[in-house]
Amino acid sequence: MSAQPTAFDAPLIELSGVTKSYGSGSASMQALRGVDLTIHQGEFVAIMGASGSGKSTIMNIIGCLDTPTTGSYRFKGIAVEQLDRNQRAQLRRYELGFVFQGFNLLSRTSALENVELPLIYRGLPNAERRQLALNALATVGLNGWASHTPSELSGGQQQRVAIARAIVTQPAVLLADEPTGNLDSARSVEVMEMITRFNQESGITVVMVTHEPDMAAFASRVVHFHDGLVASDKRQAGVAS
Amino acid sequence: MIWNTILLALREIRRNVLRSFLTVLGIVIGVAAVIIMVTLGGGVTVKVGDQISSLGSNLLIITPGKRMGPGQVSGAGPFKIEDATAIAREIPGLAGVAPMSSRAMTVVFGNQNWSTMVSGITDDYFSVRGWAVQSGREFNASELRSGAAVCIVGATVQTKLFGNQTAVGNRIRLQKIACEVIGVMEAKGQSTMGTDQDDLVLMPLRTFQRRIAGNTDVNMIQVSAQKGVSTEKVQRDIERLLHELRHIPANSENDFNVMDMKEITKMLTNTTKVLTGLLGAVAAVSLLVGGIGIMNIMLVSVTERTREIGIRMAIGAMEREVLLQFLVEAIVLSSFGGLIGIVLALVGSFAIASALSVPFIFNAQIVLIAFLFSAAVGVIFGYFPARKAARLDPIEALRHE
Ligand SMILES: Nc1ncnc2c1ncn2[C@@H]1O[C@H](COP(=O)(O)OP(=O)(O)OP(=O)(O)O)[C@@H](O)[C@H]1O
Numbered sequence: 001m002s003a004q005p006t007a008f009d010a011p012l013i014e015l016s017g018v019t020k021s022y023g024s025g026s027a028s029m030q031a032l033r034g035v036d037l038t039i040h041q042g043e044f045v046a047i048m049g050a051s052g053s054g055k056s057t058i059m060n061i062i063g064c065l066d067t068p069t070t071g072s073y074r075f076k077g078i079a080v081e082q083l084d085r086n087q088r089a090q091l092r093r094y095e096l097g098f099v100f101q102g103f104n105l106l107s108r109t110s111a112l113e114n115v116e117l118p119l120i121y122r123g124l125p126n127a128e129r130r131q132l133a134l135n136a137l138a139t140v141g142l143n144g145w146a147s148h149t150p151s152e153l154s155g156g157q158q159q160r161v162a163i164a165r166a167i168v169t170q171p172a173v174l175l176a177d178e179p180t181g182n183l184d185s186a187r188s189v190e191v192m193e194m195i196t197r198f199n200q201e202s203g204i205t206v207v208m209v210t211h212e213p214d215m216a217a218f219a220s221r222v223v224h225f226h227d228g229l230v231a232s233d234k235r236q237a238g239v240a241s
Numbered sequence: 242m243i244w245n246t247i248l249l250a251l252r253e254i255r256r257n258v259l260r261s262f263l264t265v266l267g268i269v270i271g272v273a274a275v276i277i278m279v280t281l282g283g284g285v286t287v288k289v290g291d292q293i294s295s296l297g298s299n300l301l302i303i304t305p306g307k308r309m310g311p312g313q314v315s316g317a318g319p320f321k322i323e324d325a326t327a328i329a330r331e332i333p334g335l336a337g338v339a340p341m342s343s344r345a346m347t348v349v350f351g352n353q354n355w356s357t358m359v360s361g362i363t364d365d366y367f368s369v370r371g372w373a374v375q376s377g378r379e380f381n382a383s384e385l386r387s388g389a390a391v392c393i394v395g396a397t398v399q400t401k402l403f404g405n406q407t408a409v410g411n412r413i414r415l416q417k418i419a420c421e422v423i424g425v426m427e428a429k430g431q432s433t434m435g436t437d438q439d440d441l442v443l444m445p446l447r448t449f450q451r452r453i454a455g456n457t458d459v460n461m462i463q464v465s466a467q468k469g470v471s472t473e474k475v476q477r478d479i480e481r482l483l484h485e486l487r488h489i490p491a492n493s494e495n496d497f498n499v500m501d502m503k504e505i506t507k508m509l510t511n512t513t514k515v516l517t518g519l520l521g522a523v524a525a526v527s528l529l530v531g532g533i534g535i536m537n538i539m540l541v542s543v544t545e546r547t548r549e550i551g552i553r554m555a556i557g558a559m560e561r562e563v564l565l566q567f568l569v570e571a572i573v574l575s576s577f578g579g580l581i582g583i584v585l586a587l588v589g590s591f592a593i594a595s596a597l598s599v600p601f602i603f604n605a606q607i608v609l610i611a612f613l614f615s616a617a618v619g620v621i622f623g624y625f626p627a628r629k630a631a632r633l634d635p636i637e638a639l640r641h642e
């Protein structure tokens with residue numbers, strides 16, 4: 001599968017004129033003020049920008065966790081803002097994998113059970129689910145850690161469990177909000193190499209928020225946000241390519 | 242999907258064993274209380290019925306005097322032996338008529354003495370009461386006719402006066418008269434009212450009248466109806482006959498009383514049934530309280546687990562899956578509590594029943610009802626917290642600390 005989009009590909013993600021407002025009246029503020037962004041199958045996009053510039057907000061919208069106040073979002077041509085809660089849940093279940101900034105693993109739950117969770121919602125049979133989850137854990141280098149709970153794992157290990165949970169379903173898109181935010185630079189590079197591998201080997205489209213230019217360097221495209229708007233959008237040769 | 246949801250719920254319960262146990266404690270206690278109350282109540286009802294029917298089947302007891310209240314009798318002339326013979330002659334469908342006269346007395350053997358109830362009886366007594374001698378023999382016809390100084394003692398009197406030695410063949414003293422013990426009755430144990438039925442001495446009615454009472458009075462006539470004969474009809478017939486014999490004016494009240502033991506049985510077993518129902522209802526309230534306990538914990542756990550719910554939704558859980566998970570958790574918890582309660586109740590009521598020497602009667606119906614009720618408690622009290630969880634906004638839930 002090619003990591004390079006061609007002009008004829010239908011866009012996977014198509015945001016046009018997306019705004020997002022919070023609050024109402026004088027207390028109201030606009031987190032997004034008209035974002036146009038198109039991402040094709042197989043791209044590796046890094047989103048950068050100052051704190052409060054709307055990066056997490058756009059990630060939540062792309063991840064179908066939130067809906068735009070105005071504007072439209074098409075995922076694989078589907079108008080997401082017209083879907084109801086359950087239909088958006090289906091999109092998250094079958095198309096998207098999320099890696100959250102704060103890991104967001106279930107506490108007092110083993111790494112294996114955490115990774116199995118999305119497969120449970122997909123309704124996979126027991127044995128297959130277990131095997132896939134163990135494979136995913138092996139992919140992120142956590143062989144032998146399956147029965148450990150998050151409190152028994154280091155930050156880097158927890159982040160890798162979170163990544164395993166996001167990719168275990170082979171989603172169309174991997175969304176990662178500051179996946180290296182809590183890690184030292186050596187661990188960060190490990191995680192980035194892993195994400196790059198998914199992008200290149202499995203053709204998973206990656207959208208990643210990061211503050212660090214070193215991490216953004218892994219991406220094939222860097223989008224800068226400023227004050228709720230796209231300030232710049234540059235293609236580059238990813239570090240690994 | 243249901244199976245997966247149950248799996249998730251079970252994992253959650255296993256993760257919080259102690260809290261889960263405390264959550265269901267209310268249900269455990271409620272279910273156990275209901276089952277124990279109803280099981281023991283059923284046992285007591287059966288025991289009361291058994292004890293009364295051990296008095297003799299189809300028994301009617303005729304006493305002089307108006308019934309004033311429990312145990313109280315207003316002064317009225319006693320019966321005579323002729324009344325008993327008239328009843329035996331005139332009333333159809335009787336199996337036996339047993340006139341008797343009693344008095345509390347002290348009986349003496351050697352240097353032992355014992356206060357007991359001494360009764361003069363006829364040979365029908367044994368069949369009417371459905372009671373037999375265990376050792377020795379009953380009175381023979383000539384002893385009954387002539388008023389011989391012979392007696393039969395109850396099991397209690399046997400032990401109190403003779404210990405392990407047999408009473409039969411010995412002479413005991415009753416005031417002025419010495420009387421030979423010719424038999425010992427079978428032990429009957431306590432009556433429903435708690436009196437010792439074995440604490441008595443029996444002698445021929447004629448002996449009692451001549452040597453002890455010094456009159457020809459009869460204090461009580463016990464009558465047994467033949468099998469299949471309506472005791473209500475016998476009761477009415479006896480009332481009519483005695484009304485006539487005792488020359489009672491047409492519109493005044495009878496100065497005697499005919500009690501049908503069947504009615505008393507019915508009355509007493511009804512009373513215990515009502516009591517059982519009442520206790521069961523009180524116990525059911527504790528089940529309800531247990532349900533509210535579950536709701537409380539589930540609500541707390543929804544707040545506590547808001548972030549978890551957010552994660553599940555972000556991963557793709559739908560509203561009804563979250564709802565179902567919480568609901569299944571509540572149902573599994575409460576029915577699990579119900580099961581523990583059932584086991585506890587069966588062991589408990591078995592132990593209590595044998596301690597109170599009440600029969601243990603397994604009541605499958607109440608066990609089933611209690612179980613279904615506990616599951617229903619899970620549904621009803623689990624629904625509100627589950628809906629609360631399902632309605633959470635995923636982003637808000639993820640932000641929750
Ligand atoms: N639920 C909310 N209610 C009110 N305001 C919000 C909410 N979510 C985000 N905002 C506001 O929207 C703006 C953009 O927030 P967002 O989380 O997208 O920033 P960000 O670019 O991800 O910042 P950071 O780099 O610090 O994570 C911020 O000013 C924030 O205060």
Ligand SMILES: [Mg+2]
Binds near residue numbers: 056057
């Ligand atoms: Mg952010």
